[in-house]
Amino acid sequence: MAFDSTVNREIGLRLRGMREQRALTRERLAEYADISVQFLADIETGRKGMTVQTLRKLALALHCTADDIVFVPPPEAEAGASLPPAFQDLTPAQASLAADILALVRKALPPEPPARP
Numbered sequence: 714m715a716f717d718s719t720v721n722r723e724i725g726l727r728l729r730g731m732r733e734q735r736a737l738t739r740e741r742l743a744e745y746a747d748i749s750v751q752f753l754a755d756i757e758t759g760r761k762g763m764t765v766q767t768l769r770k771l772a773l774a775l776h777c778t779a780d781d782i783v784f785v786p787p788p789e790a791e792a793g794a795s796l797p798p799a800f801q802d803l804t805p806a807q808a809s810l811a812a813d814i815l816a817l818v819r820k821a822l823p824p825e826p827p828a829r830p
Contacts, residue, residue, distance in 0.1 A: 725759040
């Protein structure tokens with residue numbers, strides 16, 4: 714049981730970080746994912762786990778993969794590795810700056826609500 718609560722807490726912290734990185738409130742993300750604000754708060758704090766269906770809804774709402782929510786990205790997924798192939802030959806300093814610029818652009822883009830089935 715301790716393993717489950719540790720995993721839930723880690724996933725919740727990752728989910729909260731992704732939400733905050735996208736400048737979304739809990740209310741807005743809950744609306745996009747079609748779940749209650751309280752349930753989202755419970756997931757983010759690790760008090761509750763979620764079904765695969767809820768994980769899918771959250772991934773769609775955050776425009777990411779379920780792996781992004783569930784697993785910690787490997788260290789090589791930083792800076793240059795997250796850039797498009799055309800930028801792979803940049804110096805580490807240039808790649809870091811380009812990644813920061815792309816992160817700001819992505820943050821400024823409004824999220825699209827998930828498609829309703």
